[in-house]
Amino acid sequence: MDFSWTDEQTAFRERLQGIIARALPADWGEKSRYDTSSAYMSEFSRTFCPMLASEGLLIPHWPVELGGGGMDPFHHWILGEEMFYVGDPRSYQYMNVNWVGPAIIQYGTDAQRREHIGRIASGTTIWCQGFSEPSAGSDLAALSTRAERRGDGYVLNGSKIWTSGASLADYCFLLARTGGPGTHGISVFLLPTKMPGIEIRVVPSFMGQYSFHEVFLTDVQVPAEMRLGEENKGWTIVRSVLHNERIGQPRYMLSMRVLEHAMGLLVARGEDTELARARAVQAQAGLEAARYLALGVIDRRAKKLPVDTSTNIARYALVTADRLVADFLCDFLHDDVTADIDPLISVGFRRTGSTGLAAGSAEIQLNLISKHHLQLPAVA
C-alpha cells in the first residue's frame, strides 16, 4: 500500500497550481463566488479552457491519437482536485472533457466528431446535461420527453428540469424517448440550445446562480444527424459514459479549503472552543475518508478493474462529510454564514446542499450498496 504521489504526479499538480494561480484574477473569490454555475465563471471558462488546451491541460486524460495527453486516471483526478479547489474555473466544461467528448468519440459519427470534438478539445463550447424530468429523477428510465420520427428527422416534445447551466450552454446532451417504455426506448440527441421551440427558464434556488433550469421542448425539429448512436440504444451510452463519473467531482477539495478557512477565522478570533475544534476535526476526518475512498476508486480505474460498489461507498462518504461541514459552518460561523460576505464560507454552506443529489441521490447510492455490495434481498 502506498499513499504517496510520485514525483511526476507531484510535479504535474504543482504545474497545475502555478497555471491556475497565474490565470485567476486576484479577486477571483469575489468575482466567481466559487460558483460553477455563475455567468461570470461560465464566461471565464471561454478563455480559461482555451488557455488550458494550449498548455495541454484540458484533455490530458484523452488518448494521444485524439489530441489528449494519454495520462492515467490519477492525473485526471489530480486535475479535477486542483480545479475544484478553486471552484472549477472550467465551469460546466468539466462535463465536456470528462464524458460528453468521450461519448461522442465512442458513439458518434465522423460528422459528429468533426463538429464537436475540436470545439470541446479547444475549450470553446459549453454543454449541459438534459437528463432529469419532472417525473423522472432518480428513476431516470421513466423519462417521457418524446422524439417522434418525422421524415428524415425527429420532433421533440417534453420538458427537462434541474438542468445545470442550461441558459449558459451552447449544446445539450439530451435524452428522449424514441421507442416504448423503459430503458430500451431511449435515444441521445446532441441538441443546440438555441433552436426554435426550446424555451429555458431559470429555477431560482439556494444553490448557484444558474444551477437549475427548466427546459421546455415544443415541436423542436431536429435532423436525424443529431442523434448520437443507434435509435433506442441511448441507455447503453448513458450507462457506459457515466460509469466512470458516478463518483462525481472531487468536491471534498473545496470543502477542505472552506473548513481550513473557517478554522483560521475562529482561531484568529479566539473562538476555537474545544467543541468547535472537535467538530471541525470530525468534518475533516469525514472529508479525508471521502478523499481516500475516492482515490481507491481511481486506483481501480488505473488498474483497469471493473467499476464496482466502491464508487457508491465513496460517494456516500462524501455526502456525509459535506453535511458535517455545513453543520459546522452553521453552528460556529453563524454571522459569517448569514452575512453572506465571505465567498468561501458562503459556497461551503450552499454547495453542501446538493452533494446528496448530484451524481445520483444519496438514497440511490445506499440502494446500490445494499443490493450489490451487501447483497441484501430485494423487496418481494
Add this chain to the structure above:
Amino acid sequence: MDLDLSPDQQELQAAIGRMAAPYQSAPAGDTSYYLDGMPLYAEMEAGGFTNAAAMDDYGALGGLLLLEAASALPYSVPLTGAALVAPMAVREGLKGPVALAFSGRGAAVRHLPMASTLLIVGDDEVRALDLAGRQVEALRSIFADPFGTISDHEMRQGRRLDGVRPQDVVKWWSVGVAAEIAGAAAAAVDRTVEFVKMRRQFGRPIGSYQAIQHRLAECEVLADATRMLARRAAVTGDAAAAFLAATYAEAAAGRITYDTQQFHGAAGLTREIELHFFTYRLRSLQGELAGVAGSAARAADQLWPRREARPVEKHLVA
C-alpha cells in the same frame, strides 16, 4: 498511490487468516463475556508475526493487519501494544503481551490481566513496567476484552524508556484503536448482514426492508472508511492522520454498535450469538483514548495549533 496491499502484505494477510481460522467462532454453547485468545497470541508471537511491523517488507501496516484480523475474531488477542505500539514507538523488544495505560489511570486497563508488560504514558516520559510479581486485579467486565486494574503506586514504577516520546506512543495507540475498531466493525456488520437475510418478519426477510438496508449500508460505509483511514495513518506514520483516523473510528463505533445490535432484536443483547464480542469490543475501544473528544483534541492540535496554550484535561493530550 497504490491502495491495494502489496504482494508481501497480501501474503501476510493470508497467513494471518490461516492462523486465525480456528478462532472464528466461539466454542458451542459458550456464553462468556470474553474468550481468551492467548493461545493465538502465543502462536503469532512464536511465528514472529507480532514483530511484522518492525520488518521492512511490511512496516506498520503489517502490525495493523494483525490487529484488524484479530479484532474481527470473537477471541480477545492482546496485540495492540506488542504488535504495533512497541515496534513503532518503542523500538525495543518488550516482553509481550503489552498493555497500554496513561499515567495515573490504571483503574481499568484493557488486556492487563493477560499482559507481561505495561507501557505507561506520562506527560513527558514513557515507562515500561514488568508485570511479573506485580499486583494486577482482573475486573469483572461485560466487555469483550479482559480488563484489569493496578494501583497508583505500581503505576509509578517501571523503567523509564529513554528516547521514547509519549506523543509517539499515543499516535500509534490511536492507529491501533482505529484498526481494531475497523476489524470489529466489519465483523459486526458482516454478521448482521447474514442475520437480516435469514430473519423473517411479516413474511419476508427483514433485510429486504429499506429501513434496515439503508442503515446497514451506512454502517458499511463507516466501516470501510475507518479501515481506509487507519491504514493510511499506519502507512504514512503521520500524527494528524492517526488522530483523525481514531476520531472517525470512535464516532463510527457508537453508530455501528447501536445499529447492528438493534437489527438483531433482543438476540443482540444476549451472549448466545457472538455479536456481543464485537459490539462490546467496539464500545470499549470507543472510549479508550477519551473518545471522540480526546482524539479530536489531539488531531486539532496537529491541524490547527493554538495561538496560546490553554489548560485541557491531561489525559486528552499527550
